[in-house]
Amino acid sequence: MSVRVRFAPSPTGNLHIGGARTALFNYLFARHHGGKFILRIEDTDTTRSKKEYEENILQSLKWLRMDWDEFYRQSERMGIYSEYLEKLKSAGKVYKCFCTKAELDEKRRKCDLMKRPYKYDGKCSGLSAEEIKNLEAEGREHVIRFRIEPGTTVINDLVRGAISFDNKDLDDFVLTRSDGVPTYNFCVVIDDALMDITHIIRGEDHISNTPRQLQIYKALGFKEPFFAHIPLIIGADKAKMSKRDGGVAVTDYSGAGYLPEATVNFLALLGCSYGSDEQVYSLTALIEKFSVEHINKSPAVFDMNKLEWLNGFYIRQKTDGELAGLLTPYLAVKGITPDKTKLAAVIKLEKERLKKLGDIVENAGFFFTDHLEYDKDAYEKFFKNSGVLALLGEYEHELRHIAFDKASLEVFTRGFVEKKGLKLKDIVHPVRLALTGKLVSAGLFEVMETLGKDVVLYRLNQPR
RNA sequence: GUCCCCUUAGACUAUUGGUUAGGUCACCACCCUUUCAAGGUGGUAGGACGGGUUCGACUCCCGUAGGGGACGCCA
Numbered sequence: 124m125s126v127r128v129r130f131a132p133s134p135t136g137n138l139h140i141g142g143a144r145t146a147l148f149n150y151l152f153a154r155h156h157g158g159k160f161i162l163r164i165e166d167t168d169t170t171r172s173k174k175e176y177e178e179n180i181l182q183s184l185k186w187l188r189m190d191w192d193e194f195y196r197q198s199e200r201m202g203i204y205s206e207y208l209e210k211l212k213s214a215g216k217v218y219k220c221f222c223t224k225a226e227l228d229e230k231r232r233k234c235d236l237m238k239r240p241y242k243y244d245g246k247c248s249g250l251s252a253e254e255i256k257n258l259e260a261e262g263r264e265h266v267i268r269f270r271i272e273p274g275t276t277v278i279n280d281l282v283r284g285a286i287s288f289d290n291k292d293l294d295d296f297v298l299t300r301s302d303g304v305p306t307y308n309f310c311v312v313i314d315d316a317l318m319d320i321t322h323i324i325r326g327e328d329h330i331s332n333t334p335r336q337l338q339i340y341k342a343l344g345f346k347e348p349f350f351a352h353i354p355l356i357i358g359a360d361k362a363k364m365s366k367r368d369g370g371v372a373v374t375d376y377s378g379a380g381y382l383p384e385a386t387v388n389f390l391a392l393l394g395c396s397y398g399s400d401e402q403v404y405s406l407t408a409l410i411e412k413f414s415v416e417h418i419n420k421s422p423a424v425f426d427m428n429k430l431e432w433l434n435g436f437y438i439r440q441k442t443d444g445e446l447a448g449l450l451t452p453y454l455a456v457k458g459i460t461p462d463k464t465k466l467a468a469v470i471k472l473e474k475e476r477l478k479k480l481g482d483i484v485e486n487a488g489f490f491f492t493d494h495l496e497y498d499k500d501a502y503e504k505f506f507k508n509s510g511v512l513a514l515l516g517e518y519e520h521e522l523r524h525i526a527f528d529k530a531s532l533e534v535f536t537r538g539f540v541e542k543k544g545l546k547l548k549d550i551v552h553p554v555r556l557a558l559t560g561k562l563v564s565a566g567l568f569e570v571m572e573t574l575g576k577d578v579v580l581y582r583l584n585q586p587r
Numbered sequence: 588g589u590c591c592c593c594u595u596a597g598a599c600u601a602u603u604g605g606u607u608a609g610g611u612c613a614c615c616a617c618c619c620u621u622u623c624a625a626g627g628u629g630g631u632a633g634g635a636c637g638g639g640u641u642c643g644a645c646u647c648c649c650g651u652a653g654g655g656g657a658c659g660c661c662a
Contacts, residue, residue, distance in 0.1 A: 133662045168661055224660070231659090240589035241658065266660050283592070292590050292658090300660040307662045330591060331657035354593080354655085361654065389599095392611090396600055400610040419593095419600080422655050426598045429612045439625075476624045486623095536621090551621035563623040 126158025127321050130184075130191075131311065133165040134176035137372035138183035140425070141326065141356045141364060144390040148353055149324045150189045151391070151413035161318060162191035166198045167310055183373035187383050188406055195318070197310050204305040207313050207343060208267065208298065216342045217298060219265040220247040221258045243268070243294040264301035269309075269339065271295055276334035281322075281351040281415050288334040296335055312336045316345040324415070327352040351415050354394045354422045361424065369427050380453060380480025385434035393423040403436065431478040438477050443470045450483050457484050459491045468573040472565035486564075490573065495560040495582065505553045506586040514543075515553055519583035527576045529568040536568070558582050 130146040132138065138146075153160035162184070166172035184191070211217045220243075227243070234241040248270065250258075258265070271293045278286040298309040315323060330352050340347050358368040370376055376386055388404050391397075396419075397404060397412040404412070441449065447466050454461065461469070473487050489495060497506075505511050518539060525535045540550050551567050558579060564570055571579050 131662085135662070165662060171661070220660095227660085235588085238588040242589090264660095280592095286591065288591075294658090297660050302660085304660085306660070311662085326656090327592065328656055329662090332662090334591095352592085357655070359598085363655095392599060394599085398601095400601075402599090402611050421593045423600095424598055426612065429599065432612055435625090473624095475626095478624095533621095547621055555622070561622090565623080567621055 124319070124321060126153055126156040127161060127319050128153045128158065128324055129161040129163050129315070129318065129320050131163045131165050131314075131325075132180050133168065133171075133307075134173055134180060135168060135171040136176055137179040137374055139364075139371055140373055140376065140390070141371075142180075143183060143187060143373045143386075144356060144393060145324065145326055145353065146184060146189055147187070147387060147390050148351075148395070148413075148418070151409050152322065152324060152415065153192075154410040155413045158321070159192040160189070161193045161195070161320070163195040163314060163318070164197065165307060165310065166196060167304055167307060169198070169304060172198075179372070179374060183377070186377050187373065187387055193318075195314070197314065200310075200314070201305070203317065204299075204310055204313055205303075208305070208309075211269070211298070211339075211342060212267075214342065216270055217267050218248050218270060218295075219250065219255055220268045220295075220297075221250075221255075221263045221265045222246060223264075242292070243296070245295055248295060266297045266301050267299040268295040269298050269335070269342075271335075271338060272341075276337050278330070278333045278337065278350055280330075281349055282353060282418050283420060286330065286333075290334070290338075293334055293338075308332060308335050309339065312339040312343075312345070315348060316340065316343070320348050322349045322351060322415075324351045324353060326355055328355060351418065353418055354420060356393055356425050357422045358425060359427070361422075364425055368425055369430075378481075380477075380482065381430065381434050382437045382449075382480075385430065385437040388437075389430045389433050392429075393425065394419045394421075403433070435475075435478045438480070439475055441474075443467055443474070446470045446474060449480055453480050453483050454491070457488070459484075459488070461491055465490070465573070472569050472573060476565065489559045489561070489564075495585070497556065497560045498562060501556050501562050502586075505556050511553050512587055514545075514550065515557060515583055515586065518550060518554065519580055522576075522583070523580065527572055527579075529566070529572045532568040532571050554583070557586055 128149040130142075130149050132142055132146075150160050152158075162181075164177055164180070166177070208217070230244065231241045247265075247268070271290055274290050276288045276290055276293075278288075280286055296308055297306055299305045314320075333350060333352075337347065339345075356364055358364045364371050370379070373386070377383070384405065387406055387409070391404060391409050391413075392402065395413075396417045397409070398414075398417065438446070447463070447470060450466070450470065469487050469490050473483060476486055477483060518536075521539060522535070525531055536550060537547060540547055552562065555564055555567050555570070556562060558564075558567075558570060558574060574582075
C-alpha cells in the first residue's frame with residue numbers, strides 16, 4: 124500500500140511555525156515515498172475555529188511551497204462520525220455522561236488542591252437505563268464518553284520505539300460534546316482510518332492522546348497506522364516558542380522578509396539530519412534525503428542566528444532582478460517607490476548585507492528620502508567639530524568638478540586626503556554620516572555614485 | 588502532583604561498542620578593508636552526574652539530576 128500522510132491543523136490560530144515543521148516532515152515523507160500528502164482542517168471546535176485562520180494556514184503552506192493532494196474539513200463530515208458513534212454505541216463501548224462542566228471543574232479543583240492527579244471518576248459509567256431516562260426527562264444534557272478497557276496500550280513509535288501506558292491512567296474521555304459535535308480524539312481516528320492514513324507524523328504533544336485513540340481503533344476494528352512523534356520546537360529559553368523568539372506564526376516570518384526556501388531549510392534542520400555535513404538543502408534535496416530514521420528524539424531550540432544566516436545565504440543566491448521584485452513591497456509600505464534603475468543600483472550594494480528582506484528599509488532608506496535622519500551620537504561627534512565641517516566644505520567644493528563614478532571618486536578622494544596630510548578614514552566617516560545619516564553603509568564611493576552628484580553635493584552642505 | 592518522552596560545546600547536529608568525538612550557526616583572532624557585510628584562514632568550546640555490563644562505553648542497563656510534553660465538552 125502506498126504511503127498516505129496528513130497534516131491536520133485546527134483553524135484556531137495562524138499556522139504556527141512548529142505546525143509548519145510538522146507539515147514539512149509529513150510533506151517530505153510523502154514526496155520521498157511517492158505517496159499522498161493530505162490536508163485536513165480539524166474544525167470541530169465550532170466556537171474557536173475561524174475561517175480567517177484556515178485561510179492563513181492555507182496561505183502559509185502555499186508560501187512554503189507545500190502542495191497537498193487531498194483536502195478535507197471535519198465540519199463537513201459530521202454524518203460519518205455519527206455513523207461510527209452508532210457502531211460504538213451498539214457495541215457497548217460508550218456511555219452517556221450527565222456530569223455538568225461545573226461538577227467536573229469542581230472535581231478537578233479538589234484534585235489539584237490535594238495534589239492528586241485528576242481523572243474522570245466514571246460516575247456515569249454505570250447508570251441504569253431508568254436513571255438515564257429520568258435524567259433526560261429532566262432535560263439534562265449529556266456527553267458521550269468512551270469506556271476505556273483495562274490492560275496496557277503500547278504505541279510502536281517510529282521515532283521512539285515502544286511506548287507503553289497502563290490503561291488505568293487513562294480516563295473515559297469525551298467522544299461527543301453535549302451539543303452532539305464530536306471531539307478531536309474521536310474524529311482523528313475515524314478520519315485517519317477512513318482516509319487510509321498509513322503514517323501519522325505529528326508533534327510529541329500528541330503522545331499522551333495516542334493510547335486513547337488506539338483504543339478506538341481497536342473497538343472499531345480499524346487497522347493501526349504507524350506513528351512517528353516528532354520532538355517539539357522550543358524557544359531560546361527552552362520553553363514554548365513565544366513572540367520573543369521572533370514570532371510564532373509562519374506569517375510573522377514571511378512578513379519580516381524571511382524567504383520560504385530559508386524557512387523550509389531551517390525547519391527541516393531542526394530535530395532531523397540528512398546524512399551529510401551539508402547545511403543548505405533545497406526542497407527537492409530534502410525530499411530526496413528525508414528519512415524518519417534521522418529524526419531526533421529531543422526538543423530543538425529555535426535558533427534565530429542560524430535562520431538569519433540561512434536567509435542571508437538564500438538572499439545572496441537570488442538574482443538582482445528577483446530581489447527587485449521581492450524588495451519592492453517592503454519599500455512600498457514605507458511609501459518608497461523607486462524607479463527601476465535606482466533600485467537595481469541599490470540592490471547591488473545591499474544584497475550581501477541583508478539578513479531579511481525587511482532590512483532594506485533600515486539599510487537603504489537614505490537612498491530614497493529627502494529628509495535624512497542622523498545618528499545622534501555620530502552627529503555630535505563629527506558635526507560639532509568646525510575642523511570637520513571645514514573639511515567637508517572643501518571636499519564638496521572640489522567634488523563639483525569630479526566625474527561621478529566610483530573609481531574616479533576614489534582616486535580623487537585619496538588624492539584629496541593625501542594633499543591634506545590626512546588618512547582616508549578622516550574624510551570617509553564624516554562624509555558617510557553626511558550622506559547616509561549613519562556610520563555604517565555599503566562602500567562609500569559606490570554609495571556616492573548611486574546617490575548621484577546633486578544629492579551628494581546637497582547633503583554635504585546640510586550639516587553646516 | 589501523576590503519566591509519558593528526552594539528555595554530545597551557547598544553539599542545531601554526526602557518531603549505531605574501539606574516532607585526535609566530525610560539521611554548521613553564534614563567539615574570538617587574523618587577513619581583506621573607508622565602516623558594515625560578504626569572503627578567506629585559524630581558534631575557544633562538548634559526551635549532565637553516579638553506578639554497573641564489557642578487554643573496551645558518548646554509544647547498552649539502572650539510578651539521580653535537569654529539560655520537555657500531557658493531564659479540557661481544545662486540537
